[in-house]
Amino acid sequence: MSTNTMAPSSRGVALLGRALTAPTVGSLVVLLVFCAIFSLSTHTFLAAENLSLVIQQSVIVGTLAIGQTMIILTAGIDLANGSIAVLGTIVAGRLVDQGHNSALCLLLAILLCTCVGLVAGTLVSRLMLPPFIVTLGLLGIVTAATRLIAQGGSFPVTDDLLGWTGNSWIVGGTGITFGMIIMFLLYAFVWYVLTQTAWGRHVYAIGNNRTAARLVGIPVENRLLSVYTFAAFLYGIGAWLALGRIPNADPNALQSANLDSITAVVIGGTSLFGGRGSIWGTLVGTLIVSVLRNGLTLSGIDPLWQDLVTGVLVISAVAVDQISRGKQR
Amino acid sequence: MKPGVENTNVPAQGEIVLEARNIVKRYGHVTALDGANLELRAGEVLAIIGDNGAGKSTLIKVLCGAVTPDEGEVLLDGVPVHFHSPLDPRKRGIETVYQDLAVAPALDIATNLFLGREVRCRGVLGSWFRLLDKRRMKREAQKEMEELKFRLPSIDSAVEDLSGGQRQGVAVARSAIFARRLVIMDEPTAALGVRESGEVLNLIRTIRDRGLPVILISHNMPHVFELADRIHIMRLGRRVALTTPQRHSMSEVVAIMTGAAPGDEQSPRS
Numbered sequence: 268m269s270t271n272t273m274a275p276s277s278r279g280v281a282l283l284g285r286a287l288t289a290p291t292v293g294s295l296v297v298l299l300v301f302c303a304i305f306s307l308s309t310h311t312f313l314a315a316e317n318l319s320l321v322i323q324q325s326v327i328v329g330t331l332a333i334g335q336t337m338i339i340l341t342a343g344i345d346l347a348n349g350s351i352a353v354l355g356t357i358v359a360g361r362l363v364d365q366g367h368n369s370a371l372c373l374l375l376a377i378l379l380c381t382c383v384g385l386v387a388g389t390l391v392s393r394l395m396l397p398p399f400i401v402t403l404g405l406l407g408i409v410t411a412a413t414r415l416i417a418q419g420g421s422f423p424v425t426d427d428l429l430g431w432t433g434n435s436w437i438v439g440g441t442g443i444t445f446g447m448i449i450m451f452l453l454y455a456f457v458w459y460v461l462t463q464t465a466w467g468r469h470v471y472a473i474g475n476n477r478t479a480a481r482l483v484g485i486p487v488e489n490r491l492l493s494v495y496t497f498a499a500f501l502y503g504i505g506a507w508l509a510l511g512r513i514p515n516a517d518p519n520a521l522q523s524a525n526l527d528s529i530t531a532v533v534i535g536g537t538s539l540f541g542g543r544g545s546i547w548g549t550l551v552g553t554l555i556v557s558v559l560r561n562g563l564t565l566s567g568i569d570p571l572w573q574d575l576v577t578g579v580l581v582i583s584a585v586a587v588d589q590i591s592r593g594k595q596r
Numbered sequence: 597m598k599p600g601v602e603n604t605n606v607p608a609q610g611e612i613v614l615e616a617r618n619i620v621k622r623y624g625h626v627t628a629l630d631g632a633n634l635e636l637r638a639g640e641v642l643a644i645i646g647d648n649g650a651g652k653s654t655l656i657k658v659l660c661g662a663v664t665p666d667e668g669e670v671l672l673d674g675v676p677v678h679f680h681s682p683l684d685p686r687k688r689g690i691e692t693v694y695q696d697l698a699v700a701p702a703l704d705i706a707t708n709l710f711l712g713r714e715v716r717c718r719g720v721l722g723s724w725f726r727l728l729d730k731r732r733m734k735r736e737a738q739k740e741m742e743e744l745k746f747r748l749p750s751i752d753s754a755v756e757d758l759s760g761g762q763r764q765g766v767a768v769a770r771s772a773i774f775a776r777r778l779v780i781m782d783e784p785t786a787a788l789g790v791r792e793s794g795e796v797l798n799l800i801r802t803i804r805d806r807g808l809p810v811i812l813i814s815h816n817m818p819h820v821f822e823l824a825d826r827i828h829i830m831r832l833g834r835r836v837a838l839t840t841p842q843r844h845s846m847s848e849v850v851a852i853m854t855g856a857a858p859g860d861e862q863s864p865r866s
Binding site: 460463464465466468469471472475476478479480482483484485542543 | 682683686694696698699700701702703707711712713714716726727728730770
């Protein structure tokens with residue numbers, strides 16, 4: 268250990284070693300293995316049309332999981348993300364029904380979602396309440412508020428702008444929806460802020476060792492506030508994507524999206540203890556779940572198996588995280 | 597200057613960098629600091645020792661801005677300063693190293709060294725796109741570690757892959773890189789084993805030799821005697837003696853610290 272090993276070759280070896288043991292690579296291997304299995308076991312899986320469907324089906328949870336990743340990186344958790352997105356769909360839909368300008372309605376809905384995040388962030392950062400409790404409470408409050416606004420049932424949303432994300436671009440006979448593109452752009456943007464800016468490093472540092480983050484002068488409260496607010500802004504975008512997928516505002520939709528997004532984050536190799544993980548891992552995690560559901564359906568296997576296999580994956584992913592952390596001690 | 601201080605062969609002949617005069621701090625009925633004085637001179641390692649409750653941690657908290665004193669003043673380069681938060685001393689070039697390793701274990705060494713003080717790219721990339729200049733930070737981190745003669749496997753290693761001594765070395769190096777006036781080290785070796793402590797002590801010596809004065813708080817007498825130029829002994833909320841490892845032996849120092857032997861400074865209030 269005391270030898271000076273700053274030579275480029277050994278650094279290369281070290282980097283390679285890190286890359287191979289990085290959780291994201293493990294998730295990517297799992298994704299490729301599933302894709303290979305379903306390509307061999309079904310005739311339809313590998314069709315471009317089907318792959319497009321797989322991604323379309325993952326767009327909403329995939330977008331919610333971006334915010335979830337940032338929050339989990341700060342050693343928090345968000346149980347309210349699905350409910351915030353549903354609030355966005357209902358508010359946007361109701362406002363449009365009242366005949367307002369649709370762009371304005373969309374902006375207001377996204378703004379409202381962002382404000383819910385501001386509340387969550389304030390409670391977590393200023394009052395130091397546990398994120399689990401704050402978002403559990405908000406889940407109840409936001410769900411109830413949404414149902415009050417919706418006045419009972421679901422209603423169709425036929426506005427062009429609100430449904431725009433469901434439109435697609437036909438490339439070689441395959442539809443690429445604008446929603447998919449938006450999701451990928453959001454991933455790229457969040458990758459940038461998490462890895463290429465000081466803000467992102469602070470997010471990791473806060474999740475890693477909050478005391479140290481404070482001691483080195485990171486404004487921990489402001490960072491947490493911005494994480495929860497930004498995450499909720501993304502949930503607002505998620506609401507838009509949801510309206511593009513299904514042109515219907517349903518107060519009872521996305522009820523399991525909070526847990527599904529946590530599943531995606533965890534399968535993607537991000538540690539629930541905070542401070543470690545990557546946004547690409549979350550994208551891979553989202554796709555793993557989507558591929559699994561799609562592939563098992565195509566194989567004609569009872570849908571109950573989908574949940575079972577997903578559960579096994581979640582536990583395995585956390586077990587791998589724990590064991591690799593244990594090894595470093 | 598108090599009697600007994602002048603006639604020592606004190607090696608620190610430098611200017612006074614940091615001075616505390618007659619600091620009083622009370623917590624309810626408890627007087628934690630009762631007219632404490634302190635002076636740190638350029639180019640020295642000043643060790644502060646004292647039994648539990650002697651007031652050394654309160655004094656340090658005053659110096660690093662965590663506690664505001666009831667009376668007395670702190671002077672930096674002869675100018676009175678008022679520290680209201682831990683960020684104030686940092687703005688004036690005073691860095692503190694804490695005993696519990698203040699590092700983010702999953703992040704790499706270069707990231708840890710620049711944590712909270714990241715360097716952005718020049719121009720539009722930095723100002724508009726907030727892009728970090730990772731290459732420059734890495735290069736500077738590497739250069740600093742080499743200048744401090746602190747050996748690490750690689751600047752890209754995660755801090756959690758390092759030994760305890762190397763981890764604390766990262767925290768100490770960070771303070772050395774950013775401190776312009778002085779470094780305060782609060783029990784930097786308390787959590788470390790013998791060999792690991794040695795690495796950190798060497799690092800502190802290098803920092804001193806590069807010209808940064810160091811205040812070292814320690815319970816570990818051999819470390820104090822190995823490293824300190826002067827020893828500041830606290831008892832009952834004030835300095836009772838200022839000596840050197842040459843002038844007093846370890847057992848004499850312990851006797852003064854515990855009150856078994858008299859110090860050479862009078863209480864300012866008696």
